[in-house]
Amino acid sequence: MSAELLATRHNATLIVTMSNPGKRNALHPDMTAAAIETLATAGRDDSIRMVVLTGADNFFCAGGDLTRLMENRALPRAVQAGSIDLLNGWVDALRDCPKPVIAAVDGAAAGAGFSLALACDLIVAGASAKFLMAYVNVGLTPDGGGSWFLHQALPRQLVTELLMDGRPVSAERLFQLGLVNRIVPDGSALDAALEWADQLAGRSPNAVQRIKALVREAATSTLAEHADAEKHSFVESLHHRDAQEGIGAFLEKRTPHYR
Template sequence: MSAELQASRRDATLILTLSNPGAKNALHPDMYAAAIETLATAERDSSIRAVVLTGADGFFCSGGNLNRLLENRTKAKSAQAESIDSLHSWIEAIRDCPKPVIAAVEGGAAGAGFSLALACDLIVSGTSAKFVMAYVKVGLTPDGGGSWFVSKALPRQLATEVLLEGKPILAPRLHELGVINKLVADGTALDTALEWADQLAAQSPNAVERIKSLVQEAQTDTLAQHFESEKKNFVESLHHRDAQEGITAFLEKRKPQYK
């Protein structure tokens, strides 16, 4: 079987599964195109409230396929550049998706696989999972936003260590540092992520989308800029039908039912 991105549904959650049997779900450009298209469809589908990204066969993703990269050395540099552009478009699609995206990690996440996990809004991980940016071990530098995400998620000295040494950092350490949201028993990451997705699906879709956008903007906004963005989003949310339902449900002591 070739590398592919498998899509399935469970209630209001879209499940995307990285699958590349025998290669620890190594990435391939075909996955990038499928992911971008699928996320675009999810954005337009109001019945989808959350997305879970996971890997098949007990492993999240081993990153790039070194044999394919070695083959690309015989081609024009533009071939690899185009492939990286596609990967980056996938990362951007995850960040820009209005629905919350949860990574369910088992086994390990390496290279661009680590980047994919970090691109998600939330991370659930099995206790023994390992995360590594080992580009330096084979004379390469990060792609997929790896150096950006690691530098944002970790203190500068630790980010430098992770990138320069290329050694694994274990899930419990990342959980202590606040990078992983939920640390769970091995083999239960997907179930936990799906349960969490169900909880998020019960929230106001309008508020969830706007909050995700605010968190994204906060990465680069000044406080003054963010004040304006918060004001705009609050006013728009107050006059949205979800606020009518949410406030009324709270006052009536019942669970809100968002459409």
Template sequence: MSAELQASRQDATLILTISNPGARNALHPDMYAAAIETLSTAERDDTVRAVVITGADKVFCSGGNLNRLLENRSKPPAVQAESIDNLHGWIEAIRDCPKPVIAAVEDIAAGAGFSLALACDMIVAGASAKFVMSYVKVGLTPDGGALWFLTRALPRQLAAEILLEGKPVSAARLHELGVVNRVVPDGTVLDSALAWAEDLAALSPNAMERIKSLTNEAQANSLAQHFESEKRHFVESLHQRDALEGITAFLEKRKPQYK
């Protein structure tokens, strides 16, 4: 079987499964274009309310395929540069997706697999799952936005430890540091992520999209710029149909039904 990104649905949740049998779900360039296209389609599909990214056979992703990287040394540098551009396109598609994206991590998230998990809005991990930025072990530097994400999620010294040592970090430690949202028993990760996605799917899609946008902007904007953006989104949301349903449902003491 070849490396592929499998797409399926469970109710309002789109499930993207990294599958590369025999290679611990190592990434392949063919996956990148498929992921970007699938997320773009989901963005326009109102029936999709949440996305879960997982790995086949209870393994999340072991990162890049070292044999393929070794082969690329004999090719023009532009070949590897294009592959990284496409990986970064997937990362950007996750960040820009207006729907909440949850990583369901079992066993290992290594290298670019760790980057993929960090790009997601939330991470659910198995109790024995390990996360590792192992680039330094093979004389490489991180890609997939790993360094950008870690230096914003952690104090500089802790990010440096993870990036410079290249040693596995437990799900429990990352949970304590606030990088992993939930740690659940091994074998229950996907079910837990899907249950969380179902809860999120019941909330306002308009508010969800705007909150994600504000969160992304907040990392670059000044407080004054953020105030202006908050004001615009609030006023626009108030005059959108989700606010009418949400406020009315609250006052009527019932669950809102967002469409």
């Protein structure tokens, strides 16, 4: 079987599964193009409130296909540049999708697979899951925004270690560093992510989507700019039907039900 992207539903959550049998779900342009389209569709579908990104067969993603990369060495440089542009489009789609995205990582997230996990809003990992920026091990440098995401979250010395050392890092260490949100028993990352997604899907869709946008924009905003964005978001949220339901439910001591 060839590389493909599988999309299935679980309640209000869209499950996006990377599948490349025999290659530990290594990335392929067809998979990447499908992911961009799938996430764009999810963003427009009001029945979808959460997205979970995972890999088939209890393995998240091995990153780039080294056989295909070696073949690309014989082609014009623009070919590989185009593949990376496509990968960057997937990263943008994860960040721009208004619905929160949870990465469910079992096995390992390597290279661009690690970058994709970092592009998600939340990460649930199996206890034995490994994360590695493996590029340096084969004479390459990061892509998919991996070095940017790490630099946003960690001190420079730790980022340099992860990128230059090239050895696997445990889910436990990334949990201690704040990059992984939850560690669960091996083989249960997807189930745990779906359970969490069900809980978050019960929150105000308007508020959740606005929070994702605020967090994304904070990385490039001054405090004054961000405070203004928060003000606008708060006022708009107050006058949204979700606030009427949420505040009303609190005052009436009942569980809110958002449409």
